[in-house]
Structures are given as structure tokens and as C-alpha cells.
Amino acid sequence: MNFKAIILAAGKGTRMKSKYPKVAHKICGKPMLNHVIDRTKESGVDDVVLILGHESDYVKEILTHECKIVEQKEQLGTGHAVLQAIDNIDDEDVILVICGDTPLIKAETLKNLFDYHVKNEYKTTVLTTTIENPFGYGRIIRDDKNDLHKIVEQKDANEQEKLVKEINSGIYCFDGKSLKESLLMINNDNAQGEYYLTDTVKIMRDKNLKVGAFEGSSIEELMGVNSRVELAKAESIMRNEINKKHMINGVTIIDPDNTYIEADVKIGFDSIIYPGVMLLGDTEIGEDTIIGHNSNISNSQIGNNTEIMSSKIVDSKVGNNTKVGPFAYLRPNSDIGNDVKIGDFVEVKKSKIGNGSKASHLAYIGDAEVGENVNIGCGVVFVNYDGKNKFKSIVKDGAFVGSNSNLVAPVIVEENGYIAAGSTITHNVPDGSLAIGRARQVLKENWVYKKNKK
């Protein structure tokens, strides 16, 4: 037996008013389709078959898991969509059908649905829930023994059926063989002229096959995203869940309503996250670390016992016991060591800063390799660009770069080299040497008074 998922994502998503396919829109930093694929994988699905139509090339680009892709050229209904995948369905398969626009579904729910389906030996099991306002959904119609009888769409429902509050989630488990047989029997004789997947329930019932309904979920989790308003709502629900998960794991979040942590971020316990923080992409924060307000960190690793204050960090690494900010900017490929201080208005790009080094204020460090226990004074600029090409500078362990110096790359300051303040350094500095690269001070005594007399 193989557990396969067929994910429906061929629709246009007209109400998004977007040139991009609906399922590619992101929720907490990840395309909603990828959330659905991730959840199906977590629930134990072996293979994923994706039904794509509109902008399928664009959708293929965003995928992070290997999936079998089947094209549905015309969108003639959910039954027609699944029919396109018929060659990928084996008789012994258990098939999970789910839509690509339900990003809040939980792996546990899918697993429970699967277990219930297998345990009861149903040929199809529909995931259902009961809601106050069922308008728009397919209704679950039960027989006098309270067994599932059929599903009726909103537009096809009679007055009595419209009163039913138990709805079809659009998520199902099927027995492979029965699904294939009933897919071939669906017609489009209904209010929308579509081939409804939901008709398989009635078709199976008429063949005396066992069909069931599993009431195992809340409507929040089943929410479909069809518009930007729903996109924001789903984002808010998922954001709350993510923040809650971190708090349960031992992270302090001062104001969860104003903290934006994307789905794949990891945070160690006893770390504290202040309001307005955005932790994005593949970011990992260590233990006992403080992320101060309005910091924005993407795809970066931050160590333990470190403090980031109101700073922006992109595609970089920061070690342990280090302080960054306020108002520092670590651009891609910065690798900041342990016990380092990167102070206010310091910008670092594609540079390595060794353990114990300090750049406390107002510096630009680009394309550099800075050793351990180096002091970079206030206003130092690593002059890495000549207008055409970028060059690298090396400042070795224990060196001291005085305030307002320029290091014109490529240049090497050897160990314990000492640069006098205000120097422009264009030649290498040997170890332990003092380099002064500035005009000597000239003194003209009483010059001001003489000038004023004239």
C-alpha cells in the first residue's frame, strides 16, 4: 500500500487579482502550496501528485519537494482535475485529495483522517466539520442511519439541504481502485456544469461501497484562501500559531501580536524577542539571546547569549556573546565571531570578524578578513571598490585601526599593526609597526591675530 497525495492547484484564483498563481502567494514567508505539501509529507504521504493548470511553469519554480506534475489544461471541475492523474493511481493506493489553497491544515489531522479511513475500511472518507455559516460549501447529507449519503454543492442544494451545517472540507481519503472506477462515472449534469469530485461519494454508495465522514477538524484549519483579505487572515492565524509554538518551547515573546516569525525559523530557549522583530527565512537563533525591537533578520544564524539591537542582518552568521547594534547592518556573507562588538551605524558586508574584535561605531567593513582582538575605530572605512572592481583587505590579530582611517584595498595589516588615526593606508603594514598615512600638522603661531589686524 502506498499513501499518495493528489493536490489540486490548477485554478486561477481570480479573486486574488494577481498576475501570480494563487498557490504561489506566501504565508509566513512560504508559498501556500508548499505549506500544504510540507503537511502532507509530515503526515506520512509517500508521493505527491500536483495538478497544475494556470501559470504552471511559475508554480514549478517555487516547489521545494519533488512532486509528480500533471497538467489540467482546462479547469472543468475538481473531479476532472483528479481524473487527469488517473494513470498515477494504483489499485492498492490510499489517495489523499487536498487543495493547494488550504495552508493551515495540520499534519496530525491528515494522519487521523488516514487512520480512520484505513481502520474502517472505507472506500472514501470525507473530512467534514460543522459551522455556523455553511454558505458556499458543499453540504454533507446523511441518511436516516446518520451514515454519509452524498455531498451537495451550494448551487445545487434544495432549501432543506441548505440548512445543513456540516460541510465538506474538500479533503478526502480514497481507495485507489474505487476512486479510479468512480472518476470515470462522473458527469457534469449540475448547476455549474462542472465535473464534481464530490459525486464520487454518491457513485460509491450506489455501488454499495462503504463511505464515511470524519469530523476531525476546526474550520480555522480548513480555511481556503481565495482573496488578499483571506490571505492576511491566514497569515495572522499561522503567525499566532508559530509564536505560540516558540513560547511553548521556552522563548519569551514580549508582544506576540507584533512579532513576525516565519515558518522555518528556529529559536533556542530562554531567548527574548522584543516587539516589531521580523525573523525570516532560514534563520536560527541560539539560547539566551536577545533580539531587540524592530530587528530584521533573514536567513542568518545567531549564536547563544548574543544581543541584537534594532539591526538588520541578511544571510549572515553571528557568534556567541556578541553585541550587534543599535542600527547595525550586516549584509550578506558576514561572519561575526564570538565576543565581538558591532556597534551603532556599522555596516559589514562579506567580511569575517574574528573573536573578541570591536567596531564600536560608524564604520564600513566590506570584503575584509578581520582577525581576533582587532579594534576598528570610529569612522573607519574599508575602501574596497575602485569604481570597477572589489578588492579584499586583511587585518590580522591584535591590530589597531585608529579612528577615521581608510584602508585602501587590497592591503594587509599584519599582527599587532597599529594605524594612526586619520590615516589613509595604501601599503601593507608589517607586524607590530605603526603606520601613519596623513599630512603632518603645520602650526602658524598667531596667524589668526595677524590676519585680523590687516
Ligand code: UD1
Ligand atoms: C469544493 C467542493 C466543496 C467543498 C469545498 C471546500 C467540489 C465540487 N466541491 O468546492 O464541496 O465544500 O471545495 O473548500 O469539489 N481545481 C482544479 N481544477 C478544476 C477545479 C478546481 O485544480 O478544474 C482546484 C482549485 O484550484 C481549487 C480547488 O480545486 O484549489 C477547489 O476548487 P473550487 O472550484 O474552488 O471548489 P469549491 O467550489 O470551493
Ligand code: CA
Ligand atoms: Ca467552484
